[in-house]
Amino acid sequence: MRVGITTSADRLERVSEPFLRAGLDPVLLPCVRIEPMPPAALAGARRSVGEAAVLLLGSVRALDVLWPEGQPPPVPVIAVGGATAAAVRERGGSVEFTGSGGLHEVADEADLDGRAVVFPHSAGTDRSALHRIAQRASSLSAPVVYAAVPLPPDDGEVDAVAFGSPSAVRGWLMARNLEHTLVGAIGATTTGYLESRGVRVDCISPRPDFDALAAAMATQLEVVA
Amino acid sequence: MTVEVRLATRRSALALAQARSVGRCLEQAHGDRVRVVLVEIDSTGDLDRTSPVAALTEMGAFVRSVQAALLDGRADAAVHSLKDLPTGQPDGLVPIAFPERADPWDAIIGSTIDGLAPGALVGTGSPRRVAQLKILRPDLRTGELRGNVDTRIAKVTRGEVDAALLAVAGLQRLDLTGAISEVLGIEAMVPAPGQGVIVVESRPDGEAADVLRAIDDPTTRILAEAERMLLFETGAGCRSALGALATIEGASIRLDAFVDDERGPRRTMIVGDSSNAVVADARKELGL
Numbered sequence: 001m002r003v004g005i006t007t008s009a010d011r012l013e014r015v016s017e018p019f020l021r022a023g024l025d026p027v028l029l030p031c032v033r034i035e036p037m038p039p040a041a042l043a044g045a046r047r048s049v050g051e052a053a054v055l056l057l058g059s060v061r062a063l064d065v066l067w068p069e070g071q072p073p074p075v076p077v078i079a080v081g082g083a084t085a086a087a088v089r090e091r092g093g094s095v096e097f098t099g100s101g102g103l104h105e106v107a108d109e110a111d112l113d114g115r116a117v118v119f120p121h122s123a124g125t126d127r128s129a130l131h132r133i134a135q136r137a138s139s140l141s142a143p144v145v146y147a148a149v150p151l152p153p154d155d156g157e158v159d160a161v162a163f164g165s166p167s168a169v170r171g172w173l174m175a176r177n178l179e180h181t182l183v184g185a186i187g188a189t190t191t192g193y194l195e196s197r198g199v200r201v202d203c204i205s206p207r208p209d210f211d212a213l214a215a216a217m218a219t220q221l222e223v224v225a
Numbered sequence: 226m227t228v229e230v231r232l233a234t235r236r237s238a239l240a241l242a243q244a245r246s247v248g249r250c251l252e253q254a255h256g257d258r259v260r261v262v263l264v265e266i267d268s269t270g271d272l273d274r275t276s277p278v279a280a281l282t283e284m285g286a287f288v289r290s291v292q293a294a295l296l297d298g299r300a301d302a303a304v305h306s307l308k309d310l311p312t313g314q315p316d317g318l319v320p321i322a323f324p325e326r327a328d329p330w331d332a333i334i335g336s337t338i339d340g341l342a343p344g345a346l347v348g349t350g351s352p353r354r355v356a357q358l359k360i361l362r363p364d365l366r367t368g369e370l371r372g373n374v375d376t377r378i379a380k381v382t383r384g385e386v387d388a389a390l391l392a393v394a395g396l397q398r399l400d401l402t403g404a405i406s407e408v409l410g411i412e413a414m415v416p417a418p419g420q421g422v423i424v425v426e427s428r429p430d431g432e433a434a435d436v437l438r439a440i441d442d443p444t445t446r447i448l449a450e451a452e453r454m455l456l457f458e459t460g461a462g463c464r465s466a467l468g469a470l471a472t473i474e475g476a477s478i479r480l481d482a483f484v485d486d487e488r489g490p491r492r493t494m495i496v497g498d499s500s501n502a503v504v505a506d507a508r509k510e511l512g513l
Binding site (some may be wrong): 125152 | 296339361488489498509512
């Protein structure tokens with residue numbers, strides 16, 4: 001079964017691996033392009049991180065964009081998910097909390113009270129959870145450090161499509177539809193966005209990572225087949 | 226005794242709608258003790274519909290002629306969109322009242338952002354809107370869009386542009402919200418400082434000033450002044466790609482800020498204890 005992989009070009013191979021392992025045939029159709037904010041914006045964000053008590057990280061991407069040479073963040077990190085926590089540790093950074101249920105869970109459960117928090121993030125991120133974080137922190141700074149730009153995909157026949165972000169969905173729908181295609185989403189945010197665009201989601205990953213999504217889609221495709 | 230308040234306003238449909246809304250606020254606050262008279266003024270900005278907004282040589286082109294009516298005694302107060310008010314004010318005039326803010330958001334008409342085909346043409350004369358649109362969809366083209374709200378909508382309807390960006394507040398005031406395809410919330414676009422805020426300007430003393438103070442909304446004033454502080458301190462004006470929106474976040478102030486200049490676009494959100502603190506942190510982070 002051919003599954004469209006819609007992540008950005010630099011991550012296509014890595015994201016394809018779990019789909020290959022699950023016995024699926026990944027078709028590389030990047031639907032998003034990552035554009036870091038200009039150096040002045042990144043310098044300002046790094047300055048804020050240096051003055052904060054804790055760095056809240058929602059993605060590996062934010063880490064890569066802010067410290068492209070692989071340096072560790074200069075302050076302790078609260079990671080929204082396991083992949084981000086692992087990337088911070090790999091660089092020699094310190095992780096004091098690892099979430100598994102998204103930004104809302106972090107807002108409720110991480111040690112934020114009375115601390116200066118900085119949250120570098122992507123343009124267009126749903127920041128509703130930041131209200132709770134702002135209530136608990138002594139101050140909150142949330143600089144935009146990159147944009148995920150939707151990109152219309154090339155042609156290429158698929159039986160299913162895997163989406164890892166709303167931006168990828170935006171890109172796909174700029175050029176193609178999802179009729180007669182099994183649709184998989186990595187988590188609640190992407191599912192919500194797909195549904196808001198009138199797309200039925202057939203398969204939602206039980207965890208927000210591509211290993212789990214690939215396994216879930218393989219099971220679903222077997223059932224459908 | 227009835228107090229007569231002469232409100233100077235531009236003649237455009239939007240300016241008149243704003244002035245009438247101030248009139249309604251005054252009537253609600255004072256009943257028949259106040260009689261509102263609109264004094265309609267021609268203004269440079271209204272007459273000049275061909276030159277791009279961003280290229281007008283003086284700041285506050287829309288405002289000067291209305292202020293002149295106030296200074297020469299033809300009117301007791303002037304009604305402005307706060308976002309059009311220059312950061313410097315003539316001697317003897319003060320912003321006497323900030324009525325409750327309308328929606329601060331921008332909107333797109335003609336299509337949603339996601340619904341636009343690659344390379345579609347979006348009309349807007351605002352460098353701030355262009356810069357933020359380019360972050361969301363770098364493939365889109367933008368073009369100047371001058372004229373009043375009706376004219377801008379007509380340009381979309383006639384297909385001269387595929388879509389256009391406008392302020393929600395203006396569409397609301399003209400009862401044209403049916404044209405909106407998508408409201409661009411804070412995740413998508415930081416509005417102009419003071420967008421959705423009307424300010425009433427007058428001399429600080431006298432009967433009219435006393436009557437006008439009753440319609441001041443302190444929350445709107447505090448938040449609008451935080452946004453304007455960023456504008457003041459950075460020396461930006463209506464030609465700048467600067468966005469700022471202050472809101473109340475629990476017991477704190479939240480400031481979303483955006484700027485684009487020769488160093489490229491930067492955007493942040495700061496939550497802190499006071500207007501001074503959030504503006505200072507935003508300036509530091511944005512390098513302003």
